[in-house]
Amino acid sequence: MKSQIARLKSKKVNTLMVFATPKFAIQSYSSARLLGWRPLVFVNVVASASNTMTIAALASSKRQTEGSISLAFLKDPINPRWVNDKAVKLFRTILKKYNGGEGLTDYYNVYGMSSAFTLVDALRHSGKNPNRASVMRAVTHLNERNNPFVLPGIVVKTTATNRF
Template structure:
């Protein structure tokens, strides 16, 4: 059972967002040539529906072993795209953001949730270059002053100070690790003394409105025997040059998982 939102579902949410906010966009997609990238690509097409063929003007894939994605970025720009969707992982996401800035190109940029770490992606790319990026989240950003007095994040910071003092407490990779571990503890407690695989799976597949210290307000985990998706709710966010800022309502995708 995956903790992160299903990539197809996340892609579909971006497609729906684009239809609503940028209905005349010419979309260029950069995607990793594996299941991750293809799930995002198929998801955004599902979200765009019958407009996908017209709105997506080009697609460019890369291999994880490729040294750069420069040629793919040039291809997408030359196709006339004015909205860039980056279905990538941290290294290539940073390369793409940096290359776009160096070219003086200014498309609307959407990056997937894997590429939102300020420390691992946006700082290497250049914070100025990353300004205006759009993505989604389901967890609190440690750098966001909105949560400076938040009891849940205080517990997270206390945990980091005690158990991982050398770790980057501001990294959403670490809040992710903390929240998945917290959910595992919840499941194990629900199991009581019956720690068989069968019971662990039964408890994990019957979560009801479970939240965590780092979950955004209103976001709860619900699973069933026919729906293993832990996170189906997301909120849009934009990078302001220093940190991510949330905007809009909590979005819940109730469609098929892909």
């Protein structure tokens, strides 16, 4: 990672796109700091979770991670904005009951619950006796506006030609 970051710095690049898993994103920040390089950083949703960014700041510096631009579509359980949110309270209740209270601040657990919500929603729309065809029809025609774990205004929508 360090050699790739060094190469970018030597080319006088001023923007770094970090589309990596948390480990490599943290290494990117750390390598940039060691080289004294502070570009504008765009970081993907996988590596932009607050717990990952906290580790990245500890591995490099808070200044190195400040100003990073990320994509987020889920409610972050450690963001004070959501402390009294029904979905975040539900998230905490479920984790306390089924996971002994572990992972209460883990953004990836919110992702898991959001995905589980969508799966259950798709199964509900698959009919009384779901089969492969009815499940495929349901998952390729999602228009989910009620997933409580996603940020307000986010719609989980798929079509037969756009399944992402």
